[in-house]
Amino acid sequence: MPLxxxxxxxxxxxFDELIRSEQERRAVACPSCGTKDVARQVSVFAARSEAPAAKAPAQPGGCGRCGDPAGPCGW
Ligand SMILES: [Zn+2]
Structure with a gap:
């Protein structure tokens, strides 16, 4: 899901943004005030599909933001 x-x-x-590439992710800015200081929210759907029940969804990746320890987090 790229959204x-x-x-x-x-x-x-x-707000929701369609992210299909690293460049698009880095370009994400608030449509209201224009700042790029935005944090990605982990949706309930994504947390359920990516993490087993025994794994706390509150545990972030090494970067502390992407939530996926095995993912190529560029945050
Ligand atoms: Zn804003």
Missing amino acids: HEFQCQACEHV
Whole structure:
């Protein structure tokens, strides 16, 4: 699913962005205030499909943001 939910760290605006590449992810900006200080939200659907029940969804990856220890996190 290339559609990710983000929350702006400046104005707390929540929005969805279609992310198909690293370049697009880095270019994500808040549509409300324009800042690029946004945090990706982990959807319930993604957490359920990617992590087994025994694995706490609160455990982030090495980067502390992507939530996928095995993923190529560029955060
Ligand atoms: Zn904003």
